Amino acid sequence: MKPVRILIIEDEPATARQLEYIIEKSESNATIIDVLDSVVDSVAFFNTNNDGVDLVFMDIELSDGNSFEIFESIEVKVPIIFVTAYNDFAIKAFKNNGIDYVLKPFLQEDIFIALKKFKDWFLVKNNEDIQMNNFQKMLQEMQTKNSYQETFLVYSKDKMLPIKTDDIHYFYSENEIVKAFMIDKKSFVIDYTLEKLETLLSPKSFYRANRQFIIQKKSILSISAYFNSRLIVKMAPEFAENLIISKAKATEFKNWVNQ
Structure with missing residues (x-):
């Protein structure tokens, strides 16, 4: 043929x-x-x-x-x-x-x-x-069909693995590299920018917290008041850096959490 x-x-x-x-x-x-x-x-x-x-x-x-x-x-x-x-x-x-x-x-x-x-x-x-x-x-x-991404294909050593979006607790961007963090503290490089991910993820479950983070609602452990009307969000699994919500986004963020 x-x-x-x-x-x-x-x-x-x-x-x-x-x-x-x-x-x-x-x-x-x-x-x-x-x-x-x-x-x-x-x-x-x-x-x-x-x-x-x-x-x-x-x-x-x-x-x-x-x-x-x-x-x-x-x-x-x-x-x-x-x-x-x-x-x-x-x-x-x-x-x-x-x-x-x-x-x-x-x-x-x-x-x-x-x-x-x-x-x-x-x-x-x-x-x-x-x-x-x-x-x-x-x-x-x-x-x-669901118009939002349900799985991501990632590399792990010499294999390609599908991971469920629901199992990703947050995405973090540093030096133009985006990683997906899982509940077991494993992380995988994702071949998407945070901007692109915003179009692929359900806004009911995921929120663009700042320039570095997109977080899933269920990953939030606590929210605390911070200087100048900002918020600090504690995540699961915990992250080394503080995740800060700006004053401009604080009300929108709290409304999203309350949905």
Whole structure:
């Protein structure tokens, strides 16, 4: 059987590696020909390699803009499986060669199903009724999915481990490195900025306390008054530095805890 040439367009390194791993495990006939992270690089690729790829896994929010800008610059002739944390681009995705729309966080099964849809696409691509039926099913599936991240894939020595978001008590950033701290005091490097994590985490459970911390509500042991109307938050597991809530955020923070 002819190898399936797959291009990944994804600006989060951890997600790109996870996609590569799952695709290669799910489809022995697949070849990852490249991994790109920007609109500019993607347009350059399709300018010279439009016929050199069979399938694209594409994120929507890239490092330098929205991936739909790619379609405004050049005609893309291959099917796209969109992989994104946002569920409000489905119709636009379907109009731009989209054959599936996988919401993050995804499981191996999600990618396996998407690859199967790609194979079926060649059989039904000229049947608009079947395509529309599949699209309606896709929208129904998205409405039942949780739009917030439920797991993170992290590295531990030579292995990749999935950790549950609910088991992460806080995220801490130092020297542009973000770590997730667990209840057992273990920590793992996370390939996301705190700004990106804010879009992936449920605001009911997680709060951006300051420039260095995003904390989970259940990790809070106590809250104490501090100088100049600020607050000190004691965490579990305990952290070496004081976690201080500014005066400007103190009321908002207390309201969040009370929810």
